[in-house]
Amino acid sequence: MHRFKLLGALLALSAAPTLALAQKSPYADYQRMAAENAPTELFELAGEELWKKKQGPKNASLERCDLGQGPGVLKGAYAALPRYFADAGRVMDLETRLLYCMETLQGRSREEATKRAFGNANQGSEFELLSAYIARFSNGMKITPSLSQPKERESYELGRALFYHRVGPWDFSCATCHGVEGKRIRMSELPKLDDPKYAGPLMATWPAYRVSTSKIVTLQWRMNDCFRQMRTPEPAFGSETTVALIHFMTATAGGETYRGPAIKR
Amino acid sequence: MEIRRRNLLKAAATAGALLVAGLLRPVAALAAWSKEAFGAKNLADAMKSLGATGAAPSAEIAIEAPQIAENGSVVPIEITSKLAGTTAIAVLIEKNPFPLAGKFNFSEGALPYAKLNVKMGETSEIRVIAWAGGKAYSAHQEVKVTIGGCGG
Amino acid sequence: MKRTLTILASATLAACAAAPVGERPTVTAADIDHVTRVMKQDFHARGQATMNRLELDEVQRTCNLYNDQPPQDVAKRLEEAQLKEIKIPSGSLIGNWQNGEKIAQNGRGTMWSDKPGVQPGGSCYNCHRIQPKKEAYGTIGPSLAGYGKTRGSSPEMQRYTYGRIFNSKAYNLCSPMPRLGHAGSLNEQQIKDLVGLLLDPASPVNQ
């Protein structure tokens, strides 16, 4: 990922005022303490078991899954996603890639594997638990989603266009809530996600343990739930739409140091 | 790390699921659980059950908790007693339906310290009682609780 | 999309990686159609959220095309058309402010997760400060605390307030506020109750 070193450094500089900004939040102490004392590790442990568990028609584990750094390589994999995968012929984020591996390595059908894409407090989904486990291996590393391939630039541009696209009965776009600085929905602060200053700290902390629902939440879930609140129909798990939005926001956060899995309200 | 799961008692618990919780008490009673103090519905009653009525205010008890909690379902608190010979610490959340959240007895070998996450129904004082030399001492700190969300 | 992509490909890497802060992409009609095409292929109907919700009306299309800043003449023409669609009932528009408060607090309704047939709320507190004493309010929209105190409750003000809730786009084409009446989310009585919350001198909004 050396080709983005300079870019990363530049973006890191522009993200520097973020710390001071975070300290201004009345919840800064709460968020720091809750993060230190979050039960995230429990979910990572469950994710590790799933990574190594043989299942599906091929009775195979995911241990040979190539997340972009070679088969089975977890270190730094999450921080370098989304990216283009030649074998699949498309850009994928972590969850979409995991689904691809479930289909190819384990021989599972897309329908079966995504039947329960999002879990609940009693039982997290495979994608949620695996995400928590895999993301940990990128902790402390710079976020460097790839943008060198034409398909990657296409995905980024699609995500950017989607971000501002107003649609649905209430005329919302992502930018309606996440395109202006310093706004809140109720008491929740809204990060301006087309700005590295806000996208950096935000994207650096997904996936996360969500305190209000006692489970790991992932970016695919976040996209799904934002569209729900935008009152649109439902996007398919791992679709071009959700991956493109994740790609756009992750690229905007590029250069930030990944510090998840973290906690969310 | 080794994980051992002991489900010996689970069958009994399942069988007893239809029975009132009180009938399961004999099982739990193998280890002491201060039923009366935990069942107290206000601070005064809980303090009385704990034998801490009139506990002397002490600056030697440190409570680290956020001034404002974004979500009352997880409020991290860290408690330390610097009183020499501290044998136990209790945490009470004044406005909770049942104020007593926990009590920890420390023997030789453990420091009088605990960090845990508690639930808070609303903005409330957190009161910490420490016992040292047979006497009870107390300290408190307020935590404001925001219950936000879009309702969606 | 194609056009923007060509520009990008020739630009420097840094420009590809992250667009200049706050700068929105130049949008063409073809770009908008492309996004709609992708969404139609990726989304499926769920519950009451049917696929026709992905179709854009002229207001949405215009706001997307001009990044929420349409030329004045375009905006004016569409605002007038939206204004004509607002059906303002006759008589007093000041409903029950207590009911209005419940509607303003209620953020449910019209999502795929909501039970069909259940009357939606207005989600007003998500974006506006309303009763000065209620602390859990959003800031995307302006504060409405004291709304009626400064404006009075003349029939004219009642009609304006009703219309603004019914279809905010009739007054400001690319306003972030949903067209709550126009979209069929809130009914006549609910909007009257919200007008009551804002204009009734007895409402806590005006205390």
Add this chain to the structure above:
Amino acid sequence: MAAGPMKMRAVQGAGFTDVRVLMSHPMETGQRKGPDGKLVPLHFIQNLTVKVNGKVVIEGETSQAVSRNPVFSFRLKGGAKGDKIEVSWLDNQGETNSTETAVA
């Protein structure tokens, strides 16, 4: 997660050993409604025991006010590499679990 796995780490600090233990447990208050609209029965950890090399050093009693998936940190005096730490819990429905680790 439902009642299940535990995880523990014991790390030597400045003059003490920091023990952090995580437990999967719903910690139900008995006041929350489940998806079926019925109240979910009271289900919470009541007792917590920390042992060092077989000797009890901390006995904790807890209520339903402890958050779901409890995380506790305790501090032990001194402590040497290899000391065996054991933590166990018992809940109001009679379920129990334990885990052990060596000080690192």
